[in-house]
Amino acid sequence: MTDDTACIRATALTFSYGKGPNVLDIPEMTIRSGERVFLHGPSGSGKTTLLGLVAGVLKPTPGSLEVLGKDVGALSSPARDRLRASHIGYVFQMFNLIPYLNVRDNIALPVRINADRRRRLDGPVDEAVTEAAAHLGIEHLLTEKVTRLSVGQQQRVAAARAILGSPELIIADEPTSALDADRRHAFLELLFKNVEQSGSTLLFVSHDMGLADQFDRPLSLPELNRASA
Amino acid sequence: MLILNLARQSLTNRILTTSLTALSIAFSVALLVGVENVRTGMRESFSNTVSGTDLIVGSRGGTIQLLLYSVFGMGSPVANISYETWKEWDEHSAVSWTIPYALGDSHRGFRVIGTNESFYERYKYRGGQSLALAEGREAGGVFDVVLGAEVAARLGYALGENIAVTHGMGGFMDHDQMPFEVVGILDRTFTPVDRAIYVTLEGISAIHMGWETGAPPMMGEEVAPEEVLAMEEIPVTQITSFFLGAESRAFTLQLQRDISTNEEEPLTAVIPGVALAEMWRGIGYAEDGLRVISGFVVLVGILGMLVSIYTSLDARRREMAILRALGAGPRRIVSLLVLEAGLLSAIGAFLGVLFVYGGLTVLQPWLEGRFGLQIPIQMLDTTQMIYVGAVVVLGFVAGLVPAIKAYRTALHDGLSVRV
Ligand SMILES: Nc1ncnc2c1ncn2[C@@H]1O[C@H](COP(=O)(O)OP(=O)(O)OP(=O)(O)O)[C@@H](O)[C@H]1O
Ligand SMILES: [Mg+2]
Numbered sequence A: 001m002t003d004d005t006a007c008i009r010a011t012a013l014t015f016s017y018g019k020g021p022n023v024l025d026i027p028e029m030t031i032r033s034g035e036r037v038f039l040h041g042p043s044g045s046g047k048t049t050l051l052g053l054v055a056g057v058l059k060p061t062p063g064s065l066e067v068l069g070k071d072v073g074a075l076s077s078p079a080r081d082r083l084r085a086s087h088i089g090y091v092f093q094m095f096n097l098i099p100y101l102n103v104r105d106n107i108a109l110p111v112r113i114n115a116d117r118r119r120r121l122d123g124p125v126d127e128a129v130t131e132a133a134a135h136l137g138i139e140h141l142l143t144e145k146v147t148r149l150s151v152g153q154q155q156r157v158a159a160a161r162a163i164l165g166s167p168e169l170i171i172a173d174e175p176t177s178a179l180d181a182d183r184r185h186a187f188l189e190l191l192f193k194n195v196e197q198s199g200s201t202l203l204f205v206s207h208d209m210g211l212a213d214q215f216d217r218p219l220s221l222p223e224l225n226r227a228s229a
Numbered sequence B: 001m002l003i004l005n006l007a008r009q010s011l012t013n014r015i016l017t018t019s020l021t022a023l024s025i026a027f028s029v030a031l032l033v034g035v036e037n038v039r040t041g042m043r044e045s046f047s048n049t050v051s052g053t054d055l056i057v058g059s060r061g062g063t064i065q066l067l068l069y070s071v072f073g074m075g076s077p078v079a080n081i082s083y084e085t086w087k088e089w090d091e092h093s094a095v096s097w098t099i100p101y102a103l104g105d106s107h108r109g110f111r112v113i114g115t116n117e118s119f120y121e122r123y124k125y126r127g128g129q130s131l132a133l134a135e136g137r138e139a140g141g142v143f144d145v146v147l148g149a150e151v152a153a154r155l156g157y158a159l160g161e162n163i164a165v166t167h168g169m170g171g172f173m174d175h176d177q178m179p180f181e182v183v184g185i186l187d188r189t190f191t192p193v194d195r196a197i198y199v200t201l202e203g204i205s206a207i208h209m210g211w212e213t214g215a216p217p218m219m220g221e222e223v224a225p226e227e228v229l230a231m232e233e234i235p236v237t238q239i240t241s242f243f244l245g246a247e248s249r250a251f252t253l254q255l256q257r258d259i260s261t262n263e264e265e266p267l268t269a270v271i272p273g274v275a276l277a278e279m280w281r282g283i284g285y286a287e288d289g290l291r292v293i294s295g296f297v298v299l300v301g302i303l304g305m306l307v308s309i310y311t312s313l314d315a316r317r318r319e320m321a322i323l324r325a326l327g328a329g330p331r332r333i334v335s336l337l338v339l340e341a342g343l344l345s346a347i348g349a350f351l352g353v354l355f356v357y358g359g360l361t362v363l364q365p366w367l368e369g370r371f372g373l374q375i376p377i378q379m380l381d382t383t384q385m386i387y388v389g390a391v392v393v394l395g396f397v398a399g400l401v402p403a404i405k406a407y408r409t410a411l412h413d414g415l416s417v418r419v
Helices: A047-055 A077-087 A103-113 A115-119 A125-135 A151-163 A181-198 A209-214 B002-013 B015-047 B063-070 B083-090 B117-122 B149-155 B201-207 B225-230 B249-260 B272-283 B285-314 B317-325 B330-371 B382-408 B411-416
Strands: A006-016 A022-032 A036-040 A065-067 A088-091 A169-173 A201-205 A217-220 B055-059 B095-107 B110-115 B133-136 B144-147 B180-186 B196-200 B241-246 B267-270
Touching: A006 A047, A006 A201, A022 A047, A022 A201, A036 A047, A036 A209, A047 A065, A047 A088, A047 A169, A047 A201, A077 A088, A077 A115, A077 B317, A088 A151, A103 A115, A103 A125, A103 A151, A103 B002, A125 A151, A125 A181, A151 A169, A151 A181, A169 A181, A181 A201, A181 A209, B002 B015, B002 B330, B015 B272, B015 B285, B015 B330, B015 B382, B055 B063, B055 B249, B055 B272, B063 B095, B063 B241, B063 B267, B063 B272, B083 B095, B083 B241, B095 B117, B095 B201, B110 B149, B110 B201, B144 B149, B149 B180, B196 B201, B241 B249, B249 B267, B267 B272, B285 B330, B285 B382, B317 B330, B317 B382, B317 B411, B330 B382
Parallel strands: A036 A201, A036 A217, A088 A169, A169 A201, B110 B196, B144 B180
Antiparallel strands: A006 A022, A006 A065, B055 B241, B055 B267, B095 B110, B095 B241, B133 B180, B144 B196
């Protein structure tokens, strides 16, 4: 609670799945508000796990992780859901799209569900969706079922969904893994523009070290994490 | 609005499983409502064995006994009614018509009933249908015989056939000196009418000429058919019972009381609908059986519905987790699943009721023709409403279980479920 400008702050954060060995053991990590961080590490090093803890999908031990001023570990599961819905945009590594909704409805879903996110939109939901889709080159797919998209197209739907309504914290788990160079560039541009406009914090995971210098600072998980053996 | 939209899209997306679930619900509802319909149809068909008759009158005795011998052709009366007493009531100002019945003889196991033209004119069964002749004409002459449909079919008789009548029920003493001739065959009614043989009151008298002592006439004392035919008027001295139609329904109770307190001869009068319903309660094992069946049908139907709703929702745990990850609260997720389940069961219930009505419309003539079972096509009664309501309510409840489960399992586990 010392640093008012900290967006994410981990102290002695440990995590294991069930009774398994520790996947994470992070003595100390701070990400300041408005910072754009590039998180990297080999496959299986615990990147997705860390993002899950930050987003409240997984439950950390109380006192070990603070996100947007809240002790995530002390929150009940519905309270973590609310924190994530209102303030965090999450591009899941596995996309997690709703199979029976079309592209437009998938992108608009979090904004429709959450009033806070909706309030931060400038105009009507439909307009914002179309605009985001246009930036990512999927505006011609808006009425298409998501199950009929290519992986890269699905990834862009997931990305558009996460940034709509300008959440304070955007978490992106390898959002560009299936994109070609042009798409990757357009996506990063949209992402940065969004982050800048709303002063959001960005936590970005990628294996593509070539992207690292576009961020404020790189963060190597194996260096932070004592559990990585 | 959002929830309704989601529910609609998710249901239409899985149209195959959705329709199968709705169909299985529809079938259980149809079975439920159908069995209940058959049950009431059976009871009503029974209570309507006789219709349009206000009272059945016989000598003093039990109600059921009177019904049994006058309507169902079973057992026999303790005493007869004199011709004069019958005529007195027949001409009573509150009485519109009567049908006399003279019982006691048989032909090859089937009852021979003496009656008059009122029988063909006035006798009504099930919902006011009149008797009709399939072939020939009514029995008018002394030796005329009209056969019930079942009798004609079983014995293979055609018009013009000569038959002998046995005194009593299946004794050895045939009145074979009196040649009766088949002049008509009745249409099938699916009531006991089909299983009897009809002659005139005079015909019954003729059979018994010379039998006044109850034993066969002595040698040389037999009455020849020609003698009977030569008689100007054949005396009718007694009948067994009579059916009665009042001038107005409103007189029925008063008439019943008056007849029961008849001075000259002790009589019993019953209202057929009431007595038949009472009798059904006494012998309605079949109904009890159906009630047990319909209980099991309810149980199995509802269980089947719960299982299919549960499995269809359980397959969507990942989807629920995603919705939750995007911020849908417990109330939203519960209402989504409950709404879906409720919609499914409501559609199923509606379809099921449609099936019943459709099925009845198609099958009703056949059921009536084949079994004499008249199943009315009418609004759902209270019991059926309760059944259908219970199915819909339970459908909603069925959605609650997976919904709570979706919220109970850790979000991360839900997201890890493969779709
Ligand atoms: N649901 C789970 N249950 C048990 N163990 C898990 C689960 N998810 C991940 N793990 C384990 O935790 C460790 C870290 O996994 P995680 O997914 O965080 O790695 P990652 O850095 O995101 O890898 P990648 O770059 O391949 O996405 C792995 O060893 C993995 O086996
Ligand atoms: Mg990962």
